[in-house]
Amino acid sequence: ADVCVGGRSDMSLEGLRRTFREHVFYTQGRFPMGASRNDLYMALAYTVRDQLLHRWIRTVEQLGREDIKIVSYLSAEFLLGPHLENNLINLGLYEDVRRTAEEEGLDIQVLFDQEEEPGLGNGGLGRLAACYLDSLATLEIPAMGYGIRYEFGIFDQEIRDGWQVEHTDQWLRLGNPWEIARPEITYHVNFGGRTEPYEDEQGRYRVRWIPYRTVKGVAYDTPILGYRVNTCNLLRLWKAEAVESFEFEAFNVGDYYGAVDQKIYSENITKVLYPNDEPIQGKQLRLEQQYFFVSCSLQDMVRIYKLLGGDLSRFSSHFAIQLNDTHPAIGVAELMRLLVDENGMDWEPAWEVTCNTFGYTNHTLLPEALEKWPVDLFAGLFPRHMEIIYEINRRFLDEVRNRFPGDEDRVARMSLIDESGERYVRMAHLACVGSHAVNGVAELHTRLLKEEVLRDFYEMMPEKFNNKTNGVTPRRFVVLSNPGLSRLITGKIGETWVSRPEELRRLEKFVDDPAFREEWRRVKLENKKNLARLIRERTGIEVDPSSMFDIQVKRLHEYKRQHLNVLHIIALYNRIKQDPAYDVCPRTFIFGGKAAPGYFMAKRIIKLINSVADVVNHDSDVNGRLKVVFFPDFNVKNAKFIYPAADLSEQISTAGKEASGTGNMKFSMNGALTIGTLDGANVEIREEVGAENFFLFGLTAEDVTSLQKNGYQPMEYYRSNPELQAVIERISSGYFSNGDQELFSPLVDSLLFHDTFMLLADFGAYMDAQRQVEEAYRDQERWTRMSILNVARMGKFSSDRAIREYCKDIWKVEPVPVTLE
Numbered sequence: 001a002d003v004c005v006g007g008r009s010d011m012s013l014e015g016l017r018r019t020f021r022e023h024v025f026y027t028q029g030r031f032p033m034g035a036s037r038n039d040l041y042m043a044l045a046y047t048v049r050d051q052l053l054h055r056w057i058r059t060v061e062q063l064g065r066e067d068i069k070i071v072s073y074l075s076a077e078f079l080l081g082p083h084l085e086n087n088l089i090n091l092g093l094y095e096d097v098r099r100t101a102e103e104e105g106l107d108i109q110v111l112f113d114q115e116e117e118p119g120l121g122n123g124g125l126g127r128l129a130a131c132y133l134d135s136l137a138t139l140e141i142p143a144m145g146y147g148i149r150y151e152f153g154i155f156d157q158e159i160r161d162g163w164q165v166e167h168t169d170q171w172l173r174l175g176n177p178w179e180i181a182r183p184e185i186t187y188h189v190n191f192g193g194r195t196e197p198y199e200d201e202q203g204r205y206r207v208r209w210i211p212y213r214t215v216k217g218v219a220y221d222t223p224i225l226g227y228r229v230n231t232c233n234l235l236r237l238w239k240a241e242a243v244e245s246f247e248f249e250a251f252n253v254g255d256y257y258g259a260v261d262q263k264i265y266s267e268n269i270t271k272v273l274y275p276n277d278e279p280i281q282g283k284q285l286r287l288e289q290q291y292f293f294v295s296c297s298l299q300d301m302v303r304i305y306k307l308l309g310g311d312l313s314r315f316s317s318h319f320a321i322q323l324n325d326t327h328p329a330i331g332v333a334e335l336m337r338l339l340v341d342e343n344g345m346d347w348e349p350a351w352e353v354t355c356n357t358f359g360y361t362n363h364t365l366l367p368e369a370l371e372k373w374p375v376d377l378f379a380g381l382f383p384r385h386m387e388i389i390y391e392i393n394r395r396f397l398d399e400v401r402n403r404f405p406g407d408e409d410r411v412a413r414m415s416l417i418d419e420s421g422e423r424y425v426r427m428a429h430l431a432c433v434g435s436h437a438v439n440g441v442a443e444l445h446t447r448l449l450k451e452e453v454l455r456d457f458y459e460m461m462p463e464k465f466n467n468k469t470n471g472v473t474p475r476r477f478v479v480l481s482n483p484g485l486s487r488l489i490t491g492k493i494g495e496t497w498v499s500r501p502e503e504l505r506r507l508e509k510f511v512d513d514p515a516f517r518e519e520w521r522r523v524k525l526e527n528k529k530n531l532a533r534l535i536r537e538r539t540g541i542e543v544d545p546s547s548m549f550d551i552q553v554k555r556l557h558e559y560k561r562q563h564l565n566v567l568h569i570i571a572l573y574n575r576i577k578q579d580p581a582y583d584v585c586p587r588t589f590i591f592g593g594k595a596a597p598g599y600f601m602a603k604r605i606i607k608l609i610n611s612v613a614d615v616v617n618h619d620s621d622v623n624g625r626l627k628v629v630f631f632p633d634f635n636v637k638n639a640k641f642i643y644p645a646a647d648l649s650e651q652i653s654t655a656g657k658e659a660s661g662t663g664n665m666k667f668s669m670n671g672a673l674t675i676g677t678l679d680g681a682n683v684e685i686r687e688e689v690g691a692e693n694f695f696l697f698g699l700t701a702e703d704v705t706s707l708q709k710n711g712y713q714p715m716e717y718y719r720s721n722p723e724l725q726a727v728i729e730r731i732s733s734g735y736f737s738n739g740d741q742e743l744f745s746p747l748v749d750s751l752l753f754h755d756t757f758m759l760l761a762d763f764g765a766y767m768d769a770q771r772q773v774e775e776a777y778r779d780q781e782r783w784t785r786m787s788i789l790n791v792a793r794m795g796k797f798s799s800d801r802a803i804r805e806y807c808k809d810i811w812k813v814e815p816v817p818v819t820l821e
């Protein structure tokens with residue numbers, strides 16, 4: 001086989017150089033002199049892709065073995081970030097290629113910049129899926145990611161006059177060298193219509209679905225290479241197209257425009273990612289997207305399994321399917337349909353296969369963020385699935401009645417159908433019932449799931465529930481993002497920490513080494529200078545790299561409380577205004593993140609941050625000691641410059657609201673200290689790094705619940721805290737809005753009269769914690785010590801650890817090493 005692979009798998013420098021030149025000429029059609037920046041990027045990308053293909057084919061050969069089990073990660077989002085640099089690191093070719101490019105007169109950073117990132121996700125959940133693909137490949141687990149090839153990913157954010165402006169993301173504009181279209185791998189996906197009973201040859205009762213329309217799904221594959229291994233898994237994303245036969249029929253009856261409409265209608269399904277990170281009410285197209293990718297993926301798995309000669313009653317020993325939240329939960333009904341309707345299985349064995357195949361990961365505790373679809377909408381699009389869900393529900397509720405006789409309230413609470421008002425299909429219930437494992441994404445989150453949101457399910461089937469604390473990949477978030485720190489660490493303890501980050505503990509013995517601390521600070525300062533340069537380029541704001549970089553980057557959400565951070569900034573500003581000699585610790589407050597385009601409050605918080613920035617950055621009393629920056633268009637590509645430059649990481653959500661958080665991990669792994677609440681994975685981060693190396697404040701989840709129960713009165717906190725009053729007064733007076741007292745009144749009123757996320761209750765404690773941060777930062781030796789210990793103790797939060805746990809406890813899969821010969 002290697003003969004036909006030929007020269008392009010040659011990893012020698014000479015081989016790479018030749019392949020690169022060939023791609024400039026034969027793929028891009030340019031002489032070296034005429035090649036544009038993009039031509040050169042494309043040629044390098046293809047050169048690297050050639051290296052992947054060899055490994056990929058070897059891996060896929062393994063997938064074709066009947067005796068191995070494959071993980072199928074189903075996710076509506078994969079927020080991968082740029083491929084080129086990551087692939088070079090995982091191949092171990094980074095240094096060689098950088099030097100070779102240099103010899104050719106090319107700056108490799110310029111080529112990296114050229115790559116448009118595939119922004120096929122909103123935030124945490126989508127990025128988690130990407131980290132998990134990286135770890136699956138690194139751990140040599142045979143796995144596929146399945147999702148949607150959105151033509152337009154998450155919008156690009158511009159800040160104009162302090163407001164967020166959205167632009168469509170055109171990531172495919174210049175072509176995508178990382179994907180391979182598979183026009184021969186297609187499936188038909190049906191929508192609408194009705195069902196009809198019939199008798200099969202054996203005289204058994206069957207149902208068929210007579211759909212109203214059909215759409216075609218086409219596979220696009222992206223290779224996902226592990227770190228320094230030959231395993232190269234595949235991410236298969238589906239694009240919607242019109243079914244040809246439809247067009248022909250229309251043509252034959254002369255309905256050309258009807259055929260065109262059909263085409264446009266079909267292709268609509270994978271046009272655009274919904275830019276919301278919580279469910280939007282009743283959007284039909286979103287439900288169509290979900291079913292579309294789930295159906296294609298399941299059909300693909302059934303096809304692969306049959307190709308191997310597998311017997312469908314043993315499907316679950318060949319595939320472990322993980323549902324990334326409820327977005328693909330309709331898969332439970334779809335697999336039942338494929339097994340029972342399309343493959344003639346009986347209900348009971350099909351149900352057993354289904355439950356044994358699926359696992360479900362929950363990512364939210366907010367009851368309003370649980371996905372539910374109006375029954376009419378659902379039944380209209382998926383009449384057969386509706387029937388299947390009713391049948392699942394009938395059998396399930398029988399079991400509930402058996403276990404808890406006479407408890408009809410419980411039956412109503414647990415039903416897959418919410419019948420308390422307008423009727424809805426509850427997707428989390430469907431996912432719970434149809435899976436053998438249900439997990440939360442941090443210890444606290446899983447506990448609260450069991451106690452609150454899924455309590456009835458936990459009481460009935462406690463054995464299904466387990467915790468899988470999230471993790472992030474140290475390849476992208478340390479090695480790639482922070483080469484300076486990586487070099488420093490590797491110089492001390494060798495490079496094995498990249499695959500085994502528990503070894504970072506060996507840094508602990510250097511915390512008291514003054515020269516090491518000095519180096520540590522030098523690396524951080526260098527990273528801060530790089531970010532300062534980027535901030536100047538993107539915003540025009542000058543920031544001082546010797547000031548404390550206090551950073552909060554994440555989606556904008558009231559529960560994440562970016563505005564609590566703002567209240568602290570205004571409090572410091574007020575102290576300076578009252579006494580310009582006030583000894584404030586110089587700080588640069590950096591924010592970044594996108595707001596859902598229809599989220600009024602979130603957009604107003606962005607405007608508030610920018611308005612406060614305008615005043616604070618230009619006030620001569622402040623004299624440059626405080627700077628406020630809103631970094632536009634926070635995404636995976638920019639993140640690389642942000643996490644490594646942070647001194648302080650803001651993780652200040654209302655306790656009990658953030659399922660896990662993963663940004664918290666990325667910061668701490670890069671040597672930032674955290675100021676945070678006891679929420680999500682913060683709890684475990686603090687346990688790992690030590691309470692003395694973490695700035696804790698605020699209510700606990702229990703405090704929040706009991707305050708709420710006893711009638712929370714934000715006004716009481718307001719009345720008893722003069723500094724808080726002065727802060728609110730600054731905003732409502734119009735001081736930050738050229739005298740306009742209306743602009744921020746929705747924010748102020750919401751705080752004073754509702755304050756759902758208890759900012760006022762936590763304000764005092766937050767101010768105190770910030771005071772302690774300041775004190776610690778003034779003692780740079782102490783700070784550095786804490787920073788080193790944070791990095792040394794963050795090993796647990798590698799996504800490799802998380803994936804090992806999924807493999808062992810839920811998927812029951814083992815590594816399958818891949819050899820190239």
Ligand code: 26Q
Nearest residue numbers: 124125277278279280363441658659660661662
């Ligand atoms: C659902 C239906 C319709 C439209 C949109 C959606 C939708 C899309 C995205 C709902 C939720 C999301 C994203 C959720 C998310 O990112 N959750 C985060 O997941 C992280 C990974 O587990 C956690 O660390 C975060 O705490 C959690 O907020």
